[in-house]
Amino acid sequence: MPEFTYHTKQSAPADSQDWLPDGFIPNLHAVMAESPQLLAGYKSIWELLSKSSLSPLHQQVVMMTANFENNCHYCVPWHSYLMAQEKMPENIINALRDNTPTDDKQIEALRTLTRALLDNRGHAGDKATQNFLDAGFTNQNLLDVVLALAVKLMSNYTNAITHTTLDELPKKDWDWSKPVNV
Incomplete structure (x- = not known):
């Protein structure tokens, strides 16, 4: 290596x-x-x-979903830290870290769409896309999800290849490893 x-x-x-x-x-x-x-x-x-047209919270939902799916030991703690610094809801942070549903319909539609895009290499399917739009998102939001995933491809893949050491700042409170049974 x-x-x-x-x-x-x-x-x-x-x-x-x-x-x-x-x-x-x-x-x-x-x-x-x-x-x-x-x-x-x-x-x-x-x-x-x-x-972009995505709110800071919605940007983080996309990025944290990608971080989880890509098993990014570095980005999950960092984005957990960033979300906490921005006073984003702790239940949302924890759900994204654990890949568990939230009670927010719009966030769930965004998380579901993001997972579908990742799982199907960009082919989310009409149902996930329509559910996303029905939750109040726009076509521009949909394309900005692709932009957020581009950022995550670069960081998640870099960390996987280089085994980047986690900085002390997020490590103190937000260290993470993917749950075993997921």
Whole structure:
């Protein structure tokens, strides 16, 4: 298995340096810096997602669903931490971490659609798509789910390949491993 460098701003390739902050660098970004194009693409798409038609909570539902399905040991804790920092409902955070249903019809429609997209390689099916739209989402929201999944493909796959070490910040309260019977 190849070993990956956790780059600092100084050790990163020149084309990655502008994409890294001067202070704290999450380990995912430090590893991604090995490929300036991956780091730039990831950070650019993350920024675009933040401006999408999906609310911050809905963005997190998509991302956490992907994190769970992709068994991302790194992203589930980080997104749990981010959701808690944004004062998102704890019952939603825990349901997404455990892959259990929520009592919110709209969030469930979003979670179900996201799982269908992941499980069927983009072919969610008419029923999941219609259920999503019937829950109050729009066609633009539907396409922005694809944008959120693009962000997760980059981070989840990078973490799977590199076995990225979880940073201490989310690890303290949010360490995670996929439940055995799921």
